[in-house]
Amino acid sequence: MKRFLILLLLVVILSPVIGQSVARPRLVVGIVVDQMRWDYLYRYYDRYGTGGFRRLLNEGFSCEQTYINHLPSYTAVGHSTIFTGSVPSIHGITGNDWVDQATGTSVYCVADSSVKPVGGSAPAGNMSPRNLLATTITDELMLATNFRSRVVGVSLKDRASILPAGHTPTGAFWFDDVKGCFSTSTWYMPQLPEWVVRFNARSEPDRLVADGWNTLYPIETYKQSTADSTPWEGLFKGERAPVFPHDMQKAYREDHDNIRSSPMGNTLTLDFARAAVDGYALGQRDATDFLTINCASTDYVGHKYGPNSIEVEDVYLRLDRDLAEFFGYLDRKVGKGNYLVFLTADHGASHAVDFLKTHQIPVGLVGMRALMQRLNDTLGHLTGVKDLVISGANYYVNFNHARIAGAGLSLDSLKQTAMVFLAHQPGIQYVVDMAHIGAADLPERIAQMVINGYNRKRCGSILLLPEPGWFDGLAKGTTHGVWNPQDTHIPLVFMGWGVKHGISYRTVHQTDIAATVAALLHIQVPDGNIGEVIGEVVNP
Numbered sequence: 001m002k003r004f005l006i007l008l009l010l011v012v013i014l015s016p017v018i019g020q021s022v023a024r025p026r027l028v029v030g031i032v033v034d035q036m037r038w039d040y041l042y043r044y045y046d047r048y049g050t051g052g053f054r055r056l057l058n059e060g061f062s063c064e065q066t067y068i069n070h071l072p073s074y075t076a077v078g079h080s081t082i083f084t085g086s087v088p089s090i091h092g093i094t095g096n097d098w099v100d101q102a103t104g105t106s107v108y109c110v111a112d113s114s115v116k117p118v119g120g121s122a123p124a125g126n127m128s129p130r131n132l133l134a135t136t137i138t139d140e141l142m143l144a145t146n147f148r149s150r151v152v153g154v155s156l157k158d159r160a161s162i163l164p165a166g167h168t169p170t171g172a173f174w175f176d177d178v179k180g181c182f183s184t185s186t187w188y189m190p191q192l193p194e195w196v197v198r199f200n201a202r203s204e205p206d207r208l209v210a211d212g213w214n215t216l217y218p219i220e221t222y223k224q225s226t227a228d229s230t231p232w233e234g235l236f237k238g239e240r241a242p243v244f245p246h247d248m249q250k251a252y253r254e255d256h257d258n259i260r261s262s263p264m265g266n267t268l269t270l271d272f273a274r275a276a277v278d279g280y281a282l283g284q285r286d287a288t289d290f291l292t293i294n295c296a297s298t299d300y301v302g303h304k305y306g307p308n309s310i311e312v313e314d315v316y317l318r319l320d321r322d323l324a325e326f327f328g329y330l331d332r333k334v335g336k337g338n339y340l341v342f343l344t345a346d347h348g349a350s351h352a353v354d355f356l357k358t359h360q361i362p363v364g365l366v367g368m369r370a371l372m373q374r375l376n377d378t379l380g381h382l383t384g385v386k387d388l389v390i391s392g393a394n395y396y397v398n399f400n401h402a403r404i405a406g407a408g409l410s411l412d413s414l415k416q417t418a419m420v421f422l423a424h425q426p427g428i429q430y431v432v433d434m435a436h437i438g439a440a441d442l443p444e445r446i447a448q449m450v451i452n453g454y455n456r457k458r459c460g461s462i463l464l465l466p467e468p469g470w471f472d473g474l475a476k477g478t479t480h481g482v483w484n485p486q487d488t489h490i491p492l493v494f495m496g497w498g499v500k501h502g503i504s505y506r507t508v509h510q511t512d513i514a515a516t517v518a519a520l521l522h523i524q525v526p527d528g529n530i531g532e533v534i535g536e537v538v539n540p
C-alpha cells in the first residue's frame with residue numbers, strides 16, 4: 001500500500017496532466033512584432049532595458065534559428081502561418097492581396113462585403129477571417145474549452161488582428177484611420193463593448209502625438225544607425241527632410257494614418273491590449289484566455305526609413321520600454337509565472353537599396369509593375385491581344401485566363417514565351433513554372449518554400465525569384481517579401497508558464513509555433529497544422 005502511494009505521488013509530481021485538473025496557464029499572450037528581424041534582438045541589445053526584450057532572453061527560451069518556410073514573406077501570410085501552424089498552400093492566405101485565378105479579381109486578405117463596420121467606417125470595417133481556410137491555435141483553444149475561454153486580437157492593422165484571433169474569438173479590434181479609434185465588424189459583435197467605447201472616448205492618440213517624436217536618448221548616441229538625414233528615407237507630408245523631431249501632431253491631424261508610422265502607434269496598441277485585459281478580465285477567470293497582439297509601427301517605420309535609420313533604432317528602444325511596462329502590468333494583474341508569452345515576427349526586411357549600394361553590396365529593384373507592362377507589350381506584339389497579364393502580385397505572373405480562352409490562345413505557349421522573356425531580365429535568378437514545380441532547378445530548401453507558398457486557386461502561373469539583395473520595392477525606405485534570410489530569419493522567444501530558460505540553435509520554423517503552444521496547453525493542433533513541437537522549450 002505504502003509503495004503504491006509513493007508511486008501515485010510520483011505520477012502526480014511527474015505528470016502535468018494528472019492532478020486536480022489539466023495544468024494550463026491563465027493567459028497566453030502571442031506578440032508579433034511586425035517586420036522584426038531576428039538580429040534586432042542583439043543589434044540594440046546593449047541599449048535595451050531589463051524588463052523588455054532582455055527579460056524575454058534572460059528568463060525565457062530563445063529559438064535562435066527560426067525561419068519562415070513559405071513565400072511570400074508578408075504580414076497576412078506570416079500571421080496566418082504563426083497561428084495556424086500551416087502554410088499558404090493550405091491556409092489560403094497567399095499574400096496581403098492576391099488574384100483569384102477563377103475570376104481574375106484582386107482580393108484583399110480579410111475583405112468581406114457581407115459584414116459591416118462596428119465603431120469604424122466602411123470599407124475599412126468590412127473585414128473578417130472568411131478567407132482563412134484553416135483553424136488557428138486560438139480557435140482550437142475555444143474548441144478545447146467549449147468556448148469558456150476568451151480570445152482577443154489587437155492590432156492597428158485589420159489583418160494582423162483578425163487572422164491571429166481566428167474564426168471564433170470574443171473580439172478582434174483594429175484602428176480606424178477615419179475616426180481615429182479602435183473598431184471591429186459584425187463578424188464578431190453587433191456593437192462595441194463598453195470598455196472599447198470608454199477607451200476610444202479617452203482620445204489617447206491625440207495625447208500620444210502631442211509632444212511630437214524626438215529621439216528617446218541624445219541623437220548622437222544612436223551609433224547603430226546612419227546619420228539622421230539620408231536620401232533614401234521617406235517623409236511625412238510637408239516635411240523638408242527626414243529628421244528629428246518629427247511633428248506628429250501635425251502629421252496626425254493631416255491623416256490619422258500617420259500615427260502608425262511612429263512609435264506612438266505601438267504605445268497605443270499596448271495600451272489598448274491592457275484595456276482588453278481589464279475589460280474582458282483576461283487571465284483572471286476559470287478558463288485559459290488568449291490575447292494576440294501585433295505591434296505594427298515597427299513595420300510602418302521600417303518601410304519608411306529602412307533598418308539602418310535612427311528612426312528604426314528609436315522605435316525598438318521605445319517598444320522595449322512599452323513591452324517592459326506591459327509585462328510588469330501582466331505580473332501584477334495575472335501574476336508572474338501564470339501567463340505564457342511568445343514573441344515572434346511575421347517577416348523581416350531588407351536594408352534600403354541605396355544604402356547598400358553606397359557600400360558596394362550587389363542589390364537592385366525588380367520593379368514588378370513595369371516588368372509586367374513590358375511582358376504585356378511583348379505578348380501583345382506576338383498575339384495581337386492586349387493585357388494578357390493582370391498583375392505581378394506576390395512575384396507571380398497572374399494571367400488573365402478569361403481573355404486567353406476568349407482569344408483562343410494557348411496558356412502553355414504564352415507561358416513558354418513569358419518564361420524566356422523573364423529569364424533575361426536584370427536581377428531575376430529563377431523563373432518557375434508552377435505547374436511543374438518539381439522540375440525547377442531550385443536548391444531544396446527554397447523549393448520547399450515555393451511549394452509551401454503555392455495555392456493554385458490564389459497564385460499565378462509563373463513565380464519569379466530575384467537574386468539576393470534584389471526585391472520589388474521603391475528606392476525610398478524598404479520592403480520585404482522574398483525568401484532570403486533578411487526577410488525570413490525571425491525572432492522566437494517563449495517566456496513564463498511552462499517554459500524552460502534556455503537557448504537553441506536548432507533550425508525550427510514559423511510553422512512550429514502553434515504546435516508548441518498546443519503542446520503546452522494540452523489542446524489539439526489547428527486543422528491545417530504541419531508544424532512540429534519545439535520540445536526544448538517545454539519545462540518537463
Ligand SMILES: [Zn+2]
Pocket residue numbers: 034035074075076299346347
Ligand atoms: Zn508585416
